[in-house]
Amino acid sequence: MQVHPRGLLNSALEVFDRLGMTPWADRAGSELTATGAQDQGPRAGQGAAASLTPQELQIARLTAQGLSNRDIAAQLFLSHRTVGYHLYKAYPKLGIASRGELKERAVSLGL
Template sequence: GLLDLGLGRAAAALARFERLTREPMRHHICATRSTPDLVESAVRVGTPERAAEPLARFERWASSVQQPWADALLLRCRALVAADDDQAQALYTEALQLHDQDGRALEYARTALLYGEWLRRARRKAEARGWLNEALEVFDRLGMRPWAERARGELTATGAQDEGSKPAEGAAIGLTPQELQIARLAAQGMSNRDIAAQLFLSHRTVGYHLYKAYPKLGIVSRSELKKLEL
């Protein structure tokens, strides 16, 4: 499930995590511990309601164990499903503070990535870059390549160029940061729905950006993307 989530296959990840919500695994610690991953997967595919009951159980569990790392994960989950922007920002900020105190670098990086993505969608690109760079540093250090590539993709979408990212070349230079990010993911074989889940976009928006990108790249079909150096 984590591999699917890291590779942007949110629907596949959600299906795996949901198996842990059913008997006989429902009360196992691995099922409880995977709830934040289930919440992220459900939000990415646009069905947060599928995580409502597991999240309620996780909240009760976190309240009973009273550990900063568990509280931080709960705050991250609440931020993901928050309907109000001010509330979401406050939850992300508090979660990152708790992660920082606890010292679990991976969870800190994952929350920083989600917060950076949220800031980018809010068009606060300068703020987003700081958190995305922090996440990228941890993912690179831990050798978590799929997550590092996600962070790099988000940085690209903010218009930044990090040292480990491949710059646009040739016809790709004419693409917007968002078009380049989507074109690269499509070239990897990801479907519009998987790209949409990874980037928190609608699949129609992904299709629109590809439609705009094709003429700039001098191609007419998705299959031709794989032949390009993006």
């Protein structure tokens, strides 16, 4: 019997959402999108973070934890300039203008 990865990822995404396991739900959602499935849009409970791409979300979370662009870049195997670009794109989507504001409002933004 052959099992299709999309079915497993859909099931995992539903369970993770139901249990409020946001990081795992985000990962399952991004992996599901990587299989070619259409993005289902914002999920319940994500707040403003629902409008971010998976990469922007990951970088925004690390930024909210206080990491520098260089630290984030090293952790994600990216250029610090790429990290800056993703933050540049994420800030307007989140309705914020600075790292400090991101850190202060992380919980209310769904990060």
